[in-house]
Amino acid sequence: MSSSVIELSQIEKEYPGVKPLDKVDFAVQPGEIHALLGENGAGKSTLIRVMGGAVKPNSGAITYLGKRVSWQSPKAARAAGIHVIHQELALFPELSVAENILVDAQPRGRFGLISNRARHARAAEILAQLGVSIPTHARIDELPLADQQMVEIAKALVGKVRLLILDEPTAVIAGHEVDLLFENMRRLRNEGVGIVYVSHRLEEIFEIADRVTILKDGQVVGTAPVGEISREEMITKMVGRRLSQIYPARRAAPADGPDILSVRNLRAGPRVRDVSLSVKAGEIVGVAGMVGSGRTEVAEAIFGARAVEGGVIEFDGKPFPRRVPKDAIAGGLGFLTENRKDEGLFLGLPISANIMAPDLQGITKYGLIDRSRERVLAERQIDDFSVATPSPDVKVGNLSGGNQQKVLFSRWSRIANRLLILDEPTRGVDIGAKVEIYRIVRRLADSGVGVLMISSELPEIVGLSDRVFVMAQGRVVGEVEGDALGEEAIMDLAVRSIERHKATAEEIA
Amino acid sequence: MSAIAMDIRRNRLMMSYLIVAVLLVVLAVAGGFLSDRFLTWRNVGNLFQQLIVLGMVSLGQTFVVLMGGIDLAIGSLVSALTVFLANFLEWRPDLVWLALPLALVAATAVGALNGLLTVVLRVHSLIVTLGMSSVIFGGTLMYRKEPGGSVPRAFADVAYAKIAGIPVSAIILVAIFALAGLWLQRTRSGRSIYFVGGDREAARLNGLPVDRIVVLAYALSGLCAGIAAIFLTARTGVGDPRIGAALTLQSVTPVVVGGTILAGGRGGVLGTFLGVLLVTMLNNLLNFVNVSSYYQWVIQGLIIIIAVGIHTSRRR
Numbered sequence: 001m002s003s004s005v006i007e008l009s010q011i012e013k014e015y016p017g018v019k020p021l022d023k024v025d026f027a028v029q030p031g032e033i034h035a036l037l038g039e040n041g042a043g044k045s046t047l048i049r050v051m052g053g054a055v056k057p058n059s060g061a062i063t064y065l066g067k068r069v070s071w072q073s074p075k076a077a078r079a080a081g082i083h084v085i086h087q088e089l090a091l092f093p094e095l096s097v098a099e100n101i102l103v104d105a106q107p108r109g110r111f112g113l114i115s116n117r118a119r120h121a122r123a124a125e126i127l128a129q130l131g132v133s134i135p136t137h138a139r140i141d142e143l144p145l146a147d148q149q150m151v152e153i154a155k156a157l158v159g160k161v162r163l164l165i166l167d168e169p170t171a172v173i174a175g176h177e178v179d180l181l182f183e184n185m186r187r188l189r190n191e192g193v194g195i196v197y198v199s200h201r202l203e204e205i206f207e208i209a210d211r212v213t214i215l216k217d218g219q220v221v222g223t224a225p226v227g228e229i230s231r232e233e234m235i236t237k238m239v240g241r242r243l244s245q246i247y248p249a250r251r252a253a254p255a256d257g258p259d260i261l262s263v264r265n266l267r268a269g270p271r272v273r274d275v276s277l278s279v280k281a282g283e284i285v286g287v288a289g290m291v292g293s294g295r296t297e298v299a300e301a302i303f304g305a306r307a308v309e310g311g312v313i314e315f316d317g318k319p320f321p322r323r324v325p326k327d328a329i330a331g332g333l334g335f336l337t338e339n340r341k342d343e344g345l346f347l348g349l350p351i352s353a354n355i356m357a358p359d360l361q362g363i364t365k366y367g368l369i370d371r372s373r374e375r376v377l378a379e380r381q382i383d384d385f386s387v388a389t390p391s392p393d394v395k396v397g398n399l400s401g402g403n404q405q406k407v408l409f410s411r412w413s414r415i416a417n418r419l420l421i422l423d424e425p426t427r428g429v430d431i432g433a434k435v436e437i438y439r440i441v442r443r444l445a446d447s448g449v450g451v452l453m454i455s456s457e458l459p460e461i462v463g464l465s466d467r468v469f470v471m472a473q474g475r476v477v478g479e480v481e482g483d484a485l486g487e488e489a490i491m492d493l494a495v496r497s498i499e500r501h502k503a504t505a506e507e508i509a
Numbered sequence: 510m511s512a513i514a515m516d517i518r519r520n521r522l523m524m525s526y527l528i529v530a531v532l533l534v535v536l537a538v539a540g541g542f543l544s545d546r547f548l549t550w551r552n553v554g555n556l557f558q559q560l561i562v563l564g565m566v567s568l569g570q571t572f573v574v575l576m577g578g579i580d581l582a583i584g585s586l587v588s589a590l591t592v593f594l595a596n597f598l599e600w601r602p603d604l605v606w607l608a609l610p611l612a613l614v615a616a617t618a619v620g621a622l623n624g625l626l627t628v629v630l631r632v633h634s635l636i637v638t639l640g641m642s643s644v645i646f647g648g649t650l651m652y653r654k655e656p657g658g659s660v661p662r663a664f665a666d667v668a669y670a671k672i673a674g675i676p677v678s679a680i681i682l683v684a685i686f687a688l689a690g691l692w693l694q695r696t697r698s699g700r701s702i703y704f705v706g707g708d709r710e711a712a713r714l715n716g717l718p719v720d721r722i723v724v725l726a727y728a729l730s731g732l733c734a735g736i737a738a739i740f741l742t743a744r745t746g747v748g749d750p751r752i753g754a755a756l757t758l759q760s761v762t763p764v765v766v767g768g769t770i771l772a773g774g775r776g777g778v779l780g781t782f783l784g785v786l787l788v789t790m791l792n793n794l795l796n797f798v799n800v801s802s803y804y805q806w807v808i809q810g811l812i813i814i815i816a817v818g819i820h821t822s823r824r825r
Contacts, residue, residue, distance in 0.1 A: 335714060337711075345711060346708050346711055348775045
């Protein structure tokens with residue numbers, strides 16, 4: 001297969017104690033979209049880095065365009081036509097679109113100075129090539145995420161791109177934006193570019209990819225044309241076991257008894273205009289809605305992390321006089337934040353410290369932290385939630401995304417014996433860990449905890465929730481439960497109310 | 510590989526300590542070869558006597574850096590306190606019992622004010638403490654432009670007192686460091702310093718009293734500067750409005766050399782202690798081989814850069 005854009009053979013990479021890549025063979029043909037599938041920690045990112053020159057393999061050969069290569073730096077790989085688009089975009093938010101696109105190829109004019117006019121002309125040319133209309137003078141931070149991603153792709157087109165690698169590009173965009181991205185990927189494919197596409201979302205792989213390679217524990221466990229492998233086979237290969245069922249069974253009967261949480265006409269800032277919802281003990285209540293509809297802000301207001309302007313928050317039938325997260329925690333509330341790395345975990349600290357962080361008084365004796373008790377408690381939680389770690393002393397930053405999320409569950413399930421708020425509990429987590437998390441959530445609910453779950457993934461909302469509140473533009477626009485609970489019903493509510501809102505706005509105007 | 514080696518490999522902080530410890534030994538041996546007076550009891554005693562001032566300010570800096578800030582007011586604060594102490598004691602030598610607590614309270618208050626300002630104004634600690642440093646420095650100069658004042662003999666002796674041949678100041682320093690280590694590792698407020706330094710927003714959402722912890726860290730830094738000033742005044746016998754000027758940056762050296770990262774949340778006082786030993790021993794050795802103090806500055810700067818380079822390169 002000398003026609004490959006890139007061909008890796010027997011690539012190995014080893015760090016002390018871990019081997020992210022173990023004799024990996026991987027090849028991308030020109031004009032092919034090759035999906036790379038695997039759980040978190042399977043070695044996908046390391047493989048991408050090897051191809052992009054950011055990581056040097058310990059052994060194995062890389063053949064690029066028919067020649068043996070050994071990248072000395074990402075710059076060398078890029079110069080040769082390999083462009084990697086990471087999940088976290090590498091853009092300068094304060095600079096213009098044109099400056100970003102031509103970041104390492106600023107066109108020179110007279111006297112060797114950068115020519116502003118040439119820059120914008122060239123940038124516009126590249127964007128036109130992509131079929132998107134983004135103003136080249138706009139600052140990056142003024143653009144929606146989807147456009148920012150297009151700018152990132154445009155950067156790849158400055159030179160001659162032969163291999164484009166996209167690491168979970170759809171994690172931050174949705175709907176129409178995904179379509180646009182796919183359209184451009186197809187266009188590049190038709191021009192003969194080889195594309196490596198990393199994603200957790202199986203649906204997307206079926207839609208866009210030609211071939212799929214599945215990694216598990218650093219080894220290739222299968223590679224096949226997309227048409228010749230079923231969804232079930234992919235999951236089985238990736239997780240290493242058959243998934244009879246992704247979602248645990250719902251409650252047999254609707255929860256009765258009084259509400260644990262009752263929110264009425266809550267107002268808190270521009271994104272929470274009028275929210276009423278309730279959660280009973282033992283019930284999983286979903287909160288659906290578009291990104292930006294105010295879901296996270298509602299959770300923050302309930303938890304005391306956001307100022308409340310009006311309305312009532314009742315906890316166990318009593319007005320909840322909490323002002324700060326500390327009081328909420330004392331009342332038996334827990335909040336698994338959306339962005340676990342910035343708002344949830346202390347990545348540089350050990351698992352045990354992370355688990356016990358909100359409950360230090362619980363392990364303090366005579367003013368000193370009882371470390372053996374801390375360890376015992378932490379180990380119990382680690383077992384209980386099957387966090388994969390050799391010891392509670394391991395730093396959380398060294399765990400995979402799924403395991404980090406399980407650490408958060410270990411932390412909050414101890415304290416939140418009344419109500420647990422989950423904000424995107426499975427973001428950036430592979431399917432194996434997702435299934436585990438779903439079971440954890442259901443188990444917590446069965447133990448009598450009320451669960452309020454915010455999620456952008458409708459299958460998850462529908463699959464797990466007993467009841468769902470739909471939000472749009474800072475308001476709860478509807479409630480779905482029982483047999484009516486389905487993706488269409490939810491989308492319908494979310495979209496229709498936005499359109500109605502627009503219509504009213506136009507009438508007023 | 511032995512279990513201990515594995516353990517050290519896993520724990521980067523231990524590794525940092527080990528590196529500094531090895532450097533210490535190398536330096537001591539090199540010193541022994543370069544000068545036959547270096548490894549004498551007399552000199553080692555001297556060396557330990559010198560530890561307390563740098564040790565205390567570095568300890569204070571460690572708290573603030575671990576919490577995710579930096580304290581640039583330390584030097585001016587120490588200068589101001591030496592001026593206060595020396596002039597107060599010249600006026601009323603009998604009121605030592607009052608002067609010392611007063612100095613410590615004032616120092617703590619200034620530190621707490623630094624913390625309050627960063628919390629209330631939400632301004633970066635670099636700016637707040639830089640401003641505070643300038644205010645204190647200017648204020649001190651308005652009061653006394655030149656070194657002056659004096660201290661009673663008994664107070665001066667504190668700086669040089671020894672028990673069983675060991676300088677009292679060194680014993681105090683070790684005791685304070687041990688307490689600080691215990692506090693950081695084993696108490697709620699101490700561990701919260703790491704939480705706040707590791708991720709302030711996460712700490713808030715975990716229900717920790719973030720603002721109080723910030724103020725506490727700065728207040729402790731102030732207190733440490735107060736203790737340093739007491740020993741400095743006792744040793745020099747005068748109050749000098751410029752004596753602490755160099756201390757601010759010097760206080761950062763042992764912290765980063767000891768493996769505490771400037772971003773906060775990672776590190777510890779043991780590293781700082783080893784760092785203090787290293788810097789003090791190095792300067793002492795350079796004195797012995799008659800290297801001018803200008804070179805000492807150069808070398809200290811190089812140490813910072815190299816140490817941080819080593820620590821971060823291992824992190825990659």
